[in-house]
């Protein structure tokens with residue numbers, strides 16, 4: 001049985017009747033969404049549609065104006081340590097160069113306390129770098145790496161905290177297609193152990209792996225890929241990702257985000 005057809009596990013994210021505004025500006029309206037254990041979710045939608053805002057609500061960095069978000073059955077802020085977040089990019093001041101290992105150790109910041117000793121933390125950081133095949137670069141400057149390598153370091157940083165779920169914001173935004181394929185091979189591997197949500201305009205890459213597509217454009221719709229019989233996502237959304245970014249509508253009135 002392929003993973004896409006497998007029965008979903010228990011729910012890990014449950015969003016009910018959620019609305020969120022920045023000031024007067026409504027960004028997400030009446031969102032209902034359930035994500036199950038070990039799913040690989042592709043989050044798509046036009047620029048400014050609210051994808052990153054949705055991730056921030058799941059991470060507990062923003063609070064809904066209405067409705068609720070539960071992650072692992074609890075408010076997100078209580079389970080933040082169980083969620084890994086890989087930002088689109090991370091910049092450091094060139095005057096304070098940081099090594100690859102330093103960046104990964106940041107993922108363990110605040111966990112020293114009564115927990116592992118610093119030596120163990122370094123060992124842990126090196127192990128996670130190994131998982132993304134970058135342990136040989138541990139002492140290289142982070143700024144000297146390629147876009148794809150930097151993304152893998154940020155994945156290692158998120159993995160250092162031993163998360164049960166990973167959220168990625170545009171992992172392939174600044175990387176070439178070969179590096180992008182490598183990133184998705186790593187995501188595929190990680191998905192054997194954890195739920196993964198990927199914001200991406202690059203649906204061609206995730207096509208083979210995602211279990212559901214979540215369309216975000218103020219309103220949110222989810223399409224399990226097992227329901228997209230006879231289509232693939234590229235057929236539905238177009239090979240040109242610009243089509244998704246600019247023409248895609250996810251509102252009940254005239255959205256193109258449908259399997260019918």
Ligand SMILES: Nc1ncnc2c1ncn2[C@@H]1O[C@H](COP(=O)(O)OP(=O)(O)OP(=O)(O)O)[C@@H](O)[C@H]1O
Pocket residue numbers: 022027045046047048049050051052053054
């Ligand atoms: N802190 C903020 N204060 C006010 N408005 C914001 C803030 N952050 C984002 N916005 C606005 O909210 C809207 C949704 O932003 P969000 O980043 O969630 O969209 P997105 O779908 O991730 O977009 P993109 O694909 O361009 O990254 C955008 O119009 C953005 O300008």
